[in-house]
Amino acid sequence: xxxxxxxxxxxxxxxxxxxxxxxxxxxxxxxxxxxxxxxxxxxxxxxxxxxxxxxxxxxxxxxxxxxxxxxxxxxxxxxxxxxxxxxxxxxxxxxxxxxxxxxxxxxxxxxxxxxxxxxxxxxxxxxxxxxxxxxxxxxxxxxxxxxxxxxxxxxxxxxxxxxxxxxxxxxxxxxxxxxxxxxxxxxxxxxxxxxxxxxxxxxxxxxxxxxxxxxxxxxxxxxxxxxxxxxxxxxxxxxxxxxxxxxxxxxxxxxxxxxxxxxxxxxxxxxxxxxxxxxxxxxxxxxxxxxxxxxxxxxxxxxxxxxxxxxxxxxxxxxxxxxxxxxxxxxxxxxxxxxxxxxxxxxxxxxxxxxxxxxxxxxxxxxxx
Amino acid sequence: xxxxxxxxxxxxxxxxxxxxxxxxxxxxxxxxxxxxxxxxxxxxxxxxxxxxxxxxxxxxxxxxxxxxxxxxxxxxxxxxxxxxxxxxxxxxxxxxxxxxxxxxxxxxxxxxxxxxxxxxxxxxxxxxxxxxxxxxxxxxxxxxxxxxxxxxxxxxxxxxxxxxxxxxxxxxxxxxxxxxxxxxxxxxxxxxxxxxxxxxxxxxxxxxxxxxxxxxxxxxxxxxxxxxxxxxxxxxxxxxxxxxxxxxxxxxxxx
Numbered sequence: 001x002x003x004x005x006x007x008x009x010x011x012x013x014x015x016x017x018x019x020x021x022x023x024x025x026x027x028x029x030x031x032x033x034x035x036x037x038x039x040x041x042x043x044x045x046x047x048x049x050x051x052x053x054x055x056x057x058x059x060x061x062x063x064x065x066x067x068x069x070x071x072x073x074x075x076x077x078x079x080x081x082x083x084x085x086x087x088x089x090x091x092x093x094x095x096x097x098x099x100x101x102x103x104x105x106x107x108x109x110x111x112x113x114x115x116x117x118x119x120x121x122x123x124x125x126x127x128x129x130x131x132x133x134x135x136x137x138x139x140x141x142x143x144x145x146x147x148x149x150x151x152x153x154x155x156x157x158x159x160x161x162x163x164x165x166x167x168x169x170x171x172x173x174x175x176x177x178x179x180x181x182x183x184x185x186x187x188x189x190x191x192x193x194x195x196x197x198x199x200x201x202x203x204x205x206x207x208x209x210x211x212x213x214x215x216x217x218x219x220x221x222x223x224x225x226x227x228x229x230x231x232x233x234x235x236x237x238x239x240x241x242x243x244x245x246x247x248x249x250x251x252x253x254x255x256x257x258x259x260x261x262x263x264x265x266x267x268x269x270x271x272x273x274x275x276x277x278x279x280x281x282x283x284x285x286x287x288x289x290x291x292x293x294x295x296x297x298x299x300x301x302x303x304x305x306x307x308x309x310x311x312x313x314x315x316x317x318x319x320x321x322x323x324x325x326x327x328x329x330x331x332x333x334x335x336x337x338x339x340x341x342x343x344x345x346x347x348x349x350x351x352x353x354x355x356x357x358x359x360x361x362x363x364x365x366x367x368x369x
Numbered sequence: 370x371x372x373x374x375x376x377x378x379x380x381x382x383x384x385x386x387x388x389x390x391x392x393x394x395x396x397x398x399x400x401x402x403x404x405x406x407x408x409x410x411x412x413x414x415x416x417x418x419x420x421x422x423x424x425x426x427x428x429x430x431x432x433x434x435x436x437x438x439x440x441x442x443x444x445x446x447x448x449x450x451x452x453x454x455x456x457x458x459x460x461x462x463x464x465x466x467x468x469x470x471x472x473x474x475x476x477x478x479x480x481x482x483x484x485x486x487x488x489x490x491x492x493x494x495x496x497x498x499x500x501x502x503x504x505x506x507x508x509x510x511x512x513x514x515x516x517x518x519x520x521x522x523x524x525x526x527x528x529x530x531x532x533x534x535x536x537x538x539x540x541x542x543x544x545x546x547x548x549x550x551x552x553x554x555x556x557x558x559x560x561x562x563x564x565x566x567x568x569x570x571x572x573x574x575x576x577x578x579x580x581x582x583x584x585x586x587x588x589x590x591x592x593x594x595x596x597x598x599x600x601x602x603x604x605x606x607x608x609x610x611x612x613x614x615x616x617x618x619x620x621x622x623x624x
Contacts, residue, residue: 029486054529054561087497334509336465
């Protein structure tokens, strides 16, 4: 038991016992809520037998205020406990809630307006970021001292070299899937040999570069946003600015250039592995010899087939790098923002890559290659 | 004599070949403010992590309220952790939560409280450390350095612990804010009969708050009441308490 009540109307004596601590507060509070102070004009409180912490004192203050509102006069038998003194000093001994939850009225029109303005400003700042990066890139072209070869090399390594295993594996699996599905359909017409055309053209023109870009967007787009975002949170970006170093020059451009070098190289690897995967499957499924396969590959490849795929790689790289670095630079304040913007970076990078691929497809059709 | 709140004996902490603590003893009595000082890299934070049960020492035992935490299982350790509050050097407030939510987090995790008690008790902690009520709804990134230290203290007090660990609570504060923080700490310690263990580099703060001081020297701890530790002959302690910095502030005692 945490308290004892002795009622001799009109005096009520409340004797506190045992632990009035944070762990017991909800139990004591629930029990005391049932106590009525009707007809009580004097409440005597004895606290000597209890141990009060801040939460216990808060609860006691609550009870005393209820008694006072009911018209009782409160008197302490022992000296007032210091914890209670502290709570009353802090919150004021008068009545009134210590805390009011803030009510936010629903304002749909204001919310809509705010969203539109925020979106518009988001677009503007995105454009400003890309503009500034391109301008600094132009300056870097004229002034080679601004190039940071070590940093670029690091990013080529991080985004390119270390991605080779996963990119190769995915390219292999995709070519197996195409060859397998193609073989199933084309065998019906006895047009087995066209499986080779399907794999070669499909991988070289579209799938090699597209899948590589999507993997890289997931790996490196997120890494860019997270790296730069943490630097923002640690004020490292401010430190760079304060030492007269442009963050865009040291953080953004090397990543753009590094990825623009790495992604085409990865695409070449992906193309090669894809064609190799097709060869293995054609041999296993269609009994096609490697010689026959590669002869057909040679015939299937047009003047432009390989280059149509490869020329897209640096464009995709810049889109991924721009999305990652821009979102990273936007991080402010909290770890939650970091997570949100990293997600946004990856989703946008993948979206932009696919959008650009569609535009390329239209463009190449129009110019007939 | 009452049982010590913290009794660490023969602590050994090693990182590879580097020995940080070699048979270190630390005893903290109830109701005292115990200051830990030591040069940079002397292992103050490692000691703190060891005592908090975040790091298991290679040897030795750490008793908090009489239980050896190096032998506790996970539920026991979890239970023990509700009995002390900690503030970290940089505040370590959860950046995606408001100050009030930061204070409520340990309460939600360990207690069953209704919404009103939760809000009011958290608000009480926010106000008791001297933060204005408006600060409760702010995020850590919107607070000044001094307010972050106070908010961290409010979170450490969330479960009304009897024992507080403070890692450099006044570092990075201006002298006036630091003095105000010390005053707050001494006041709370007196009113709530807290036991406080404090790592600090701030000489002013030590002289304003600590009853006893433990100095980490040569991988062990030399502990004594404040008036005695300043007389200790070890050259590092002499330099620490009687160096230019100490003299300038007039904190060198001559009695």
